[in-house]
Amino acid sequence: MTPRSDRPVALFVLRSCALGTITILVLIVAFVVGESVDVLRNAGLSRLWTDPTWHPASKTNPTFGAVPMIVGTLFATAGAVVVALPLGLLCAVFVNYHATHTLRRLVNGVIELLAGIPSVVYGLWGLTTLVPIIAMIRGPGTSLLAGILVLALMILPTIVLLIDQALREQPAELALSAAALGLSKSRIIWSVLVPSAWRSIGTASLLATARALGETMAVLLVCGNAIKTPTSLFDSVRTLTANIALEMAYAMDTHRSALFASGLLLLGLVGLLIAGIELLERRVRT
Amino acid sequence: MQLKTCEILSAVALLTFVALPGCARHANSETVIVTGSSTIAPLAADVAREFERAHPGVRVDVQTGGSSRGLTDTRRGLAQIGMVSRALGPHEHDVVGFSVAIDGVCVITHRDNPINSLSKSQVQKIYTGAIEHWSEIGGAHQPITVVSKAAGRSTLAVFLQYVGCDSTDIDADVVIGDNEQGIKTVAGNPTAIGYVSVGAAESALARGVAIRIPSLDGVQPSTSTIRDGSHPIRRVLNLVTLTRPEGVTRQFIDYFRSEAAHELIARHYFVSVDPP
Numbered sequence: 001m002t003p004r005s006d007r008p009v010a011l012f013v014l015r016s017c018a019l020g021t022i023t024i025l026v027l028i029v030a031f032v033v034g035e036s037v038d039v040l041r042n043a044g045l046s047r048l049w050t051d052p053t054w055h056p057a058s059k060t061n062p063t064f065g066a067v068p069m070i071v072g073t074l075f076a077t078a079g080a081v082v083v084a085l086p087l088g089l090l091c092a093v094f095v096n097y098h099a100t101h102t103l104r105r106l107v108n109g110v111i112e113l114l115a116g117i118p119s120v121v122y123g124l125w126g127l128t129t130l131v132p133i134i135a136m137i138r139g140p141g142t143s144l145l146a147g148i149l150v151l152a153l154m155i156l157p158t159i160v161l162l163i164d165q166a167l168r169e170q171p172a173e174l175a176l177s178a179a180a181l182g183l184s185k186s187r188i189i190w191s192v193l194v195p196s197a198w199r200s201i202g203t204a205s206l207l208a209t210a211r212a213l214g215e216t217m218a219v220l221l222v223c224g225n226a227i228k229t230p231t232s233l234f235d236s237v238r239t240l241t242a243n244i245a246l247e248m249a250y251a252m253d254t255h256r257s258a259l260f261a262s263g264l265l266l267l268g269l270v271g272l273l274i275a276g277i278e279l280l281e282r283r284v285r286t
Numbered sequence: 287m288q289l290k291t292c293e294i295l296s297a298v299a300l301l302t303f304v305a306l307p308g309c310a311r312h313a314n315s316e317t318v319i320v321t322g323s324s325t326i327a328p329l330a331a332d333v334a335r336e337f338e339r340a341h342p343g344v345r346v347d348v349q350t351g352g353s354s355r356g357l358t359d360t361r362r363g364l365a366q367i368g369m370v371s372r373a374l375g376p377h378e379h380d381v382v383g384f385s386v387a388i389d390g391v392c393v394i395t396h397r398d399n400p401i402n403s404l405s406k407s408q409v410q411k412i413y414t415g416a417i418e419h420w421s422e423i424g425g426a427h428q429p430i431t432v433v434s435k436a437a438g439r440s441t442l443a444v445f446l447q448y449v450g451c452d453s454t455d456i457d458a459d460v461v462i463g464d465n466e467q468g469i470k471t472v473a474g475n476p477t478a479i480g481y482v483s484v485g486a487a488e489s490a491l492a493r494g495v496a497i498r499i500p501s502l503d504g505v506q507p508s509t510s511t512i513r514d515g516s517h518p519i520r521r522v523l524n525l526v527t528l529t530r531p532e533g534v535t536r537q538f539i540d541y542f543r544s545e546a547a548h549e550l551i552a553r554h555y556f557v558s559v560d561p562p
Contacts, residue, residue, distance in 0.1 A: 055454050057437045127467075132474045140431035140459045141475050225436070225461035236459055246463050249324075250352035250438025 029267065036264050038257035039064065045261060054227050054243075056255040064258045068229040070265070072237035075144055075230060076219060077212040080151035085205050087152070088159030089194070095160075096167045097189055108164070115157035123221035126150040131222055138234040142224035145233040150218050155208035162207065166200030167193060202280050210273045213266065216241040240266050316534050321349045322356020322369030323440060324464055325389060325483055326523050329554040330369060330542075336550065337541050344534050353440045357381065360528050366535045368526040371440045381526040386542050387556040390484035391444050391519040392507035394469065396476040397496040401425045404500050406518070410449040412479060415457035420477065433471055433480030434458035440521070441465070445481050448519040473497050481519075484512060485555025513557045523556065 039047075043064055051065030091111075095104050126146055135141025170193050178188040194201075216239075224236025225246060238246075240262050248259050320330055327350040334346035349365075356368030360381055374383045393409060395401065401424065411417040412430055421427045434456050435442040446453060460478070462468045465486035472478040473496045484507050487499050499507055502518060511517035531539055541547060543559070551558045 053454070055437070058452075058454060124470075127470055128474060131471075135475050135477075139429060139475065139477055142460050142471065220463065221467065224459065226458050227461070236461075238461065246436035246461065247438055249350070250354050250436070250440075252354050252358060252438075255438070 032260055032264055032267065035260035036257055039254055039261050040257075042254065043258075045264075048258075048261060048265065056247075056258045057251070062254060064261075066240065066243075066262055066265070068227050069238050069240050069243050069262070071229050072144070072223070073213065073239040073241070073266075076147045076151060076223065076237065076239055077209055079144070079148035079233075080155055080212045081205055081209050083148060083152035084156045084159055084208060085201075088156055088204070088208075089163055089201065091156075091160045092163035092167055093189060093194065095164055097185070097193075108161075111157045111160050114153075115161070119154060119215060120217045120221075122150050122154055123218035126218060126222035134234070140224060140236060142222055142236055143234045144223065144230045144237045146222040146224075147219045147237065147239070148233070150222050151212045151215060154215060154218060155212050158208045158211055159204050162204035163197070163201055166197040166204070169200075170197060199280050199283060203277050206273050206277045206280070210270050213269060213273070214241060216245050220245050315343050315345050317345045317347055318367065318534055318538055319347045319349070319359075319365040320367040320369060320525075320538075321351055321359045321365040323353045323371035323523070324350040325371040325440065326369040326386075326525075329387070329523075329551060329556060332550045332554070333542050333547050334538075336546065337538055340541070341534070341537065346538060352438065354438060357526065360526050363528065366527065366531075367539065370524045370526055372443060372521050372524075374524060374526070381528060382530060383524045383526050384539050384543065385522045385524050385559050386539075386547075387523045387551050387558055388512055389521055389523055389556050390507055390512040390517045391441055391448070391481055391521070392484045392487055392499050392517075393479060393481050393502060394472050394487050394497045394499055395479050396472060397498050398476045399425060399498060402498075402500055403504065404502055406449065406503055409502070410451065413449060413457070414451060414455050426477075428477045431459045431475050431478040432457065433460045433462060433468060433478050435468070435481075436461050436463055439463075441481065441483065444519060444521045469495060469497060483555075484508065484517070488555045509552075509555055509557055522559070 047064045048066040049070070051063040053063045053065050054069070055061070055063045091107070095107050099107060126149070127142070130149060131141040131143075131146050133141075134143060134146055174192060174196060175188055178192045183191070219239050220242040223239060223242060225238040225242055226236040227238050227243075228235065230237045244259050244263055247255070251259055320334070327348055331348040334348050337346055338344060351359075353368075353370040353372060356365070356370050357378065358368075359365035360368035368381070370383070371389065374381070393404060399420070401420065404423075408417065408423055413432060413434065415432075417423060417430065419425075419427065419429055435445070437453060442453065446456075460471055462471055462480070465482040468480045468482045469486060469490045472480045473490075484499075487497065488508065490497055491499065501507070505511050505516050505518065507517050507519075512520050525539055525542065527535060527539070548558045
């Protein structure tokens with residue numbers, strides 16, 4: 001048997017697998033759209049941001065205002081990235097340029113372990129440890145701040161590992177030429193190496209944003225979930241994902257359909273992020 | 287050689303896709319699917335385990351998802367039995383109901399909260415935002431953190447019925463999902479007030495969790511005050527079927543309502559119902 005004669009079969013199987021994956025994705029999108037049709041037809045997607053309140057289960061006057069939840073989602077996600085990005089960048093720089101070999105392996109191991117902790121564990125830790133501490137400063141404790149901190153912790157590994165890899169892949173002559181010009185070590189790092197990796201840093205933050213956006217269990221436990229537009233970090237917020245997880249099990253008819261519509265909205269947001277990542281990467285190549 | 291391995295791997299992957307959905311079916315065992323209320327589910331799972339032990343070859347599959355799902359799944363024929371943790375409404379006579387136990391809902395506060403008793407109107411005012419500080423009802427000089435349940439939960443429905451409010455009147459600071467999350471939230475916040483199943487609250491109290499169960503209108507919520515009907519927030523836990531149950535489904539419901547299940551019901555802090 002020659003490898004050549006094997007190829008058509010293997011190729012067919014591999015193609016089928018790839019096609020299967022794509023089909024599943026298309027089916028999921030179709031399913032979400034299909035389930036949202038009820039609310040889209042009867043109420044329209046725009047009611048998600050024109051209605052003043054979210055009472056989809058009301059029998060007399062159902063309303064579908066999701067603005068507080070959209071704002072909550074964006075604040076929690078943006079806040080987490082704002083907290084985690086500088087931390088992650090500093091951590092990656094430390095690991096790459098300042099740590100000894102042993103320390104580097106230790107830190108990398110810990111970061112990878114951090115990435116492997118299930119989100120519900122982060123949530124429980126947040127609820128039993130972080131929330132009471134925040135409650136001591138200002139009640140109720142379950143808040144946007146708690147959500148941001150837990151999410152930041154969760155996306156930190158993604159950011160550190162991606163930036164670490166990007167820094168490691170910088171061409172050696174970059175550092176050498178900078179050193180030859182007589183620049184100090186910190187100058188070389190912050191004025192040459194880090195800026196030249198900025199696209200990879202951008203990609204890392206977008207990937208981390210997508211992760212934070214989709215996170216459900218941890219934010220459900222620590223954010224408080226009251227449907228109000230937050231006016232301070234200590235206010236309770238509900239994210240779109242938490243809303244779906246909280247209400248889906250008990251939702252029927254239009255309520256259920258409205259939840260699928262908010263899922264569609266999330267899908268759109270994540271799609272935009274992925275497009276952004278693609279755009280950044282394409283620029284890197286050309 | 288390498289290509290060969292690759293081919294085998296791909297074939298295995300493909301087979302997994304094709305074969306997995308088929309695994310759920312068992313050729314020679316009968317399966318009863320029970321779905322619905324997350325309040326009844328842990329009890330139903332325990333009863334199912336005992337029932338399976340007594341009836342080899344029968345599998346009882348208990349899934350949660352709320353009372354509404356229990357009703358929907360039963361109506362659509364996706365489940366033989368639905369679990370509904372409230373009395374059946376007038377428009378729900380298309381299903382056959384069997385009451386299996388009674389559950390009470392009680393208000394809980396943090397252990398460090400000195401308030402030992404509440405009245406119905408105080409609870410109502412706290413939940414609608416008319417009372418915002420514990421000091422207004424003789425407590426500490428702290429704002430009240432109101433913990434409520436997410437829309438659609440049957441515990442919420444039972445509570446709303448008691449305080450006579452609509453879900454739109456509730457002004458909550460924290461919205462939670464299941465009982466356990468409610469207990470953890472209140473135990474972690476000295477200014478919080480919440481409501482959960484009495485069973486869940488008593489069990490948490492027995493484990494030493496930092497909560498308190500204040501009396502309501504002079505009645506201490508407990509298994510015994512539910513049994514004698516004096517505790518005001520109570521609800522009946524029902525199993526529903528689409529038609530008069532037969533065969534294994536009937537056996538399971540009978541088992542659930544028999545003496546054999548009483549100990550399990552008590553262990554879950556529910557109160558058993560005598561068969562009619």
